[in-house]
């Protein structure tokens with residue numbers, strides 16, 4: 001990545017949580033314009049939500065766009081990249097962040113619970129990478145970061161669907177990294193541990209305490225802990241990295 005050049009990024013599921021923190025960090029460090037795609041925002045008002053985030057970033061000249069899209073739908077991913085071309089003039093960085101959990105022990109897990117997690121967490125990565133790789137190959141530059149999970153590395157009872165989707169994201173990352181390396185498109189993944197967002201808000205105190213016994217740094221992560229590593233992977237400092245999975249997890253997996 002050239003020093004001083006400003007980039008254009010798409011972050012899926014970027015209206016809140018880890019995705020929003022990534023969007024904001026990229027805007028502060030590497031980008032002149034950023035676009036979040038999401039299935040929903042408050043009041044379904046994407047323009048207002050984008051304007052609020054832009055105000056929160058507070059840097060003159062940085063533009064924030066919102067685009068309504070279901071990441072699990074192939075056509076909607078293509079429409080997002082098209083909108084990015086129209087509004088930002090292209091795309092240099094793609095962060096595949098959209099994700100859900102539908103936890104259940106396998107004995108009780110329904111087919112719908114399995115399918116929805118695979119479609120939203122894994123198929124979405126295929127959809128958006130396919131759509132964004134074409135302009136990246138053409139311009140001989142791109143940075144793709146996929147948000148996996150430590151659960152994709154070590155498994156977790158009650159999350160067979162989620163673990164399978166995130167392990168799939170890791171395999172996908174390594175394969176695309178090999179396919180696109182010669183075109184200067186670097187593809188890496190981050191495996192977050194337990195991060196404080198809506199996704200983990202359902203945990204009660206007892207569950208939190210139990211989880212923290214496995215975290216050497218003895219605290220849950222913040223969305224910004226992940227965002228900073230994404231910005232690093234999209235910076236010139238990481239130009240010689242591709243196909244890697246970085247665990248950002250307070251030391252859970254080592």
Ligand SMILES: NC(=O)c1ccc[n+]([C@@H]2O[C@H](COP(=O)([O-])OP(=O)(O)OC[C@H]3O[C@@H](n4cnc5c(N)ncnc54)[C@H](O)[C@@H]3O)[C@@H](O)[C@H]2O)c1
Nearest residue numbers: 013017018039070071097098099149192194195197198199
């Ligand atoms: N929070 C954690 O502890 C943790 C740990 C490891 C990995 N992750 C991963 O980080 C990513 C972000 O999670 P988060 O914790 O910020 O959760 P979150 O629920 O706060 O945010 C997820 C975002 O994805 C969006 N989304 C859901 N379905 C979508 C779809 N079909 N199309 C487009 N957008 C969709 C949601 O609207 C939301 O904005 C996910 O991929 C998650 O699996 C989170």
